[in-house]
Amino acid sequence: MSLDGQGRTLSGxxxxxxxxxxxxxFRYELRRFLSFSEAEAASAGLPAQQHQxxxxxxxxxxxxxxxxxxxxxxxxxxxxxxxxxxxRMVESGLLAKTASTRDRRRMELTLTERSDAILxxxxxxxxxxxxxxxPALAKALGRLSLGRR
Amino acid sequence: MSLDGQGRTLSGxxxxxxxxxxxxxFRYELRRFLSFSEAEAASAGLPAQQHQxxxxxxxxxxxxxxxxxxxxxxxxxxxxxxxxxxxRMVESGLLAKTASTRDRRRMELTLTERSDAILxxxxxxxxxxxxxxxPALAKALGRLSLGRR
DNA sequence: GGGATATACATCGTCGTACGATATATTCCA
DNA sequence: TGGAATATATCGTACGACGATGTATATCCC
Numbered sequence: 001m002s003l004d005g006q007g008r009t010l011s012g013x014x015x016x017x018x019x020x021x022x023x024x025x026f027r028y029e030l031r032r033f034l035s036f037s038e039a040e041a042a043s044a045g046l047p048a049q050q051h052q053x054x055x056x057x058x059x060x061x062x063x064x065x066x067x068x069x070x071x072x073x074x075x076x077x078x079x080x081x082x083x084x085x086x087x088r089m090v091e092s093g094l095l096a097k098t099a100s101t102r103d104r105r106r107m108e109l110t111l112t113e114r115s116d117a118i119l120x121x122x123x124x125x126x127x128x129x130x131x132x133x134x135p136a137l138a139k140a141l142g143r144l145s146l147g148r149r
Numbered sequence: 150m151s152l153d154g155q156g157r158t159l160s161g162x163x164x165x166x167x168x169x170x171x172x173x174x175f176r177y178e179l180r181r182f183l184s185f186s187e188a189e190a191a192s193a194g195l196p197a198q199q200h201q202x203x204x205x206x207x208x209x210x211x212x213x214x215x216x217x218x219x220x221x222x223x224x225x226x227x228x229x230x231x232x233x234x235x236x237r238m239v240e241s242g243l244l245a246k247t248a249s250t251r252d253r254r255r256m257e258l259t260l261t262e263r264s265d266a267i268l269x270x271x272x273x274x275x276x277x278x279x280x281x282x283x284p285a286l287a288k289a290l291g292r293l294s295l296g297r298r
Numbered sequence: 299g300g301g302a303t304a305t306a307c308a309t310c311g312t313c314g315t316a317c318g319a320t321a322t323a324t325t326c327c328a
Numbered sequence: 329t330g331g332a333a334t335a336t337a338t339c340g341t342a343c344g345a346c347g348a349t350g351t352a353t354a355t356c357c358c
Contacts, residue, residue, distance in 0.1 A: 015269050015272055019272070020204065020207040020208035022208075023204060023272060024205050024223070025208070027204060027205075030183075031224070035225045047314080047315085052176060055172060055173050055176060056176075058166070058173070059169035059170040059171075059172060059174070060173075068335075068336060068337095069334090069335065069336080076184045077316075078316080078317070079337095080317080080337070081315080081317070083335090083336050085315085085316095087338095088315095103324075104323080104324060105323065105324045105325070106335065106336085123168070123169065123172060124164070130293060130295055131295045138290060141287060141290075144276070144279060146276060146279055146280045146283055196344085217308095218305090218306065218307080226346095227345080227346070227347090228307070228308095229307075229308070229309085229347090230345055232308055233309085233345085234345095235307095236308080236309095237344095252353075253353060253354085254306040254353045255305095255306065255307085256307070
């Protein structure tokens with residue numbers, strides 16, 4: 001590392017240490033939120049990804065039930081990974097999977113009573129926590145000084 | 150699900166479908182960013198966690214080099230998990246690990262020339278991408294209607 | 299000063315889950 | 329109708345996080 005004309009600490013690629021700090025802080029805030037979320041899900045007996053699946057299904061836009069493929073798209077995972085996820089969740093009574101009548105390849109996904117209740121509780125907890133974390137998150141996001149480079 | 154007096158769609162715990170949509174959209178934006186980050190790191194030959202380790206070390210506040218424990222704290226992982234991560238990174242020439250002279254239990258971590266250059270490139274790419282993703286992220290965060298419940 | 303206790307890191311076995319490759323079922327269309 | 333395309337499922341593999349435990353160094357306090 002070395003110093004440039006303005007006294008900023010530079011590393012190899014010419015980046016400011018203050019900027020690394022800002023980005024690292026942003027990623028730290030993200031981790032804190034994700035970590036909170038994961039811990040909440042775990043305390044409700046769910047792996048994080050299953051919680052996200054419930055949320056994606058409950059929050060799916062439009063009136064129709066989402067399919068395995070739509071879930072994969074929302075979770076940014078491969079379709080066959082979504083199929084495995086769904087299969088585990090059906091097995092543990094968190095999802096109902098019914099073949100679409102119009103296209104029997106498609107599997108329509110809906111929450112069960114139990115998972116609907118679980119998701120409700122988890123979401124309430126998340127909204128509470130986000131009230132607290134949101135300012136730090138927004139602040140860290142704002143501090144990235146995007147655009148003035 | 151049922152309809153309440155104002156015509157909002159309710160699920161088990163009394164939560165609005167629009168609210169599920171907002172939170173799901175927020176998590177989707179988060180995943181998009183994390184997925185971009187992971188893909189960038191992978192194209193530089195790094196697992197996501199190793200990229201985060203580099204960033205945490207480069208962005209560590211204060212003049213001293215961070216230790217394994219400090220890294221664990223920043224990454225929200227167990228100390229022994231950080232030790233394994235560091236060990237893999239030292240092995241592949243991404244980190245230098247030297248015992249502190251004042252407390253020889255502590256291992257001080259610094260980037261190598263190579264990893265410093267890699268992190269510089271990755272960070273530049275992230276800042277570019279964040280210019281694009283930040284508005285969507287901030288918007289999704291703002292749409293959570295925190296506080297008016 | 300020296301034994302007990304605490305701290306920092308390391309090692310080993312295990313497990314969950316995402317993936318690639320591939321298979322099966324259904325639909326679409328020429 | 330038959331072949332290509334689409335949607336989901338299955339199987340083997342691998343990576344990394346964890347719990348339990350071990351080792352080295354430091355600190356406390358009588």
